[in-house]
Amino acid sequence: MIVLLLGLASGFETAANDHLELKWMRDSEEFSALTTQVFLQAEQSVRTQARGRQRQPWTVVVDIDETLLDNTPYFLEMAAYDRPFDWPSWDAWCARGTAEPVPGAQAFVSAVRDAGGRVAFVSNRHERTRDVTVENLMAAGMWTAEDRMCLLTDDDSYTKRERRRQLRDGDGTCGWGEPVSVFAYAGDTMADLPEADEDGGRWEQLGVRTFVLPNPAYGKWEHGVTRPGLIVTDGVD
Numbered sequence: 001m002i003v004l005l006l007g008l009a010s011g012f013e014t015a016a017n018d019h020l021e022l023k024w025m026r027d028s029e030e031f032s033a034l035t036t037q038v039f040l041q042a043e044q045s046v047r048t049q050a051r052g053r054q055r056q057p058w059t060v061v062v063d064i065d066e067t068l069l070d071n072t073p074y075f076l077e078m079a080a081y082d083r084p085f086d087w088p089s090w091d092a093w094c095a096r097g098t099a100e101p102v103p104g105a106q107a108f109v110s111a112v113r114d115a116g117g118r119v120a121f122v123s124n125r126h127e128r129t130r131d132v133t134v135e136n137l138m139a140a141g142m143w144t145a146e147d148r149m150c151l152l153t154d155d156d157s158y159t160k161r162e163r164r165r166q167l168r169d170g171d172g173t174c175g176w177g178e179p180v181s182v183f184a185y186a187g188d189t190m191a192d193l194p195e196a197d198e199d200g201g202r203w204e205q206l207g208v209r210t211f212v213l214p215n216p217a218y219g220k221w222e223h224g225v226t227r228p229g230l231i232v233t234d235g236v237d
């Protein structure tokens, strides 16, 4: 048994060394400092916007994976077993409920509540993982019953635009039943942020109402060049 565990441990170590992006996210002080820095800037902006607006409902819209929760153990395991991402293994990982907060995330969520704001989690985790995701967020100190969680359903597209609209307008399954202002959007992919013609745009609001977390492990950039000015993308988030 000990031999087996040692074998697995060294397998993870090898996987981490073969996947420097995962090692950087897990082991470097810089990754931790960067995510903390982004969340601190978001907190500062939210507190400024909240001043004198306590009667008006407001929220922050946050992605979950690689924004609030760190799933690098899952990706490391898959790498150790030389397996690509697939939904069954991902759902099984979600069901473990052991993902830990990204550095700075928990403090940000607490600060939002402290400043009188609500929290809306908009994630492309599937709806079937709702209960285990709530449990994981609760264990990580980031969930209350007043929150909204808008996950992917079979009828949904991967784009989060409609779910963000429902939150702002206060209708549909995502909304609170009343319109709310969004003081901040945060995510590790640009698709977590409003599109160019939506709520002020993502690039226009960077560092003020839109905040990007570093994720060198996966993203749309894996399959092409998404940096603006270098190539015309297909326009699909």
Ligand SMILES: [Mg+2]
Pocket: 063, 064, 065, 066, 067, 187, 188, 189
């Ligand atoms: Mg994410």
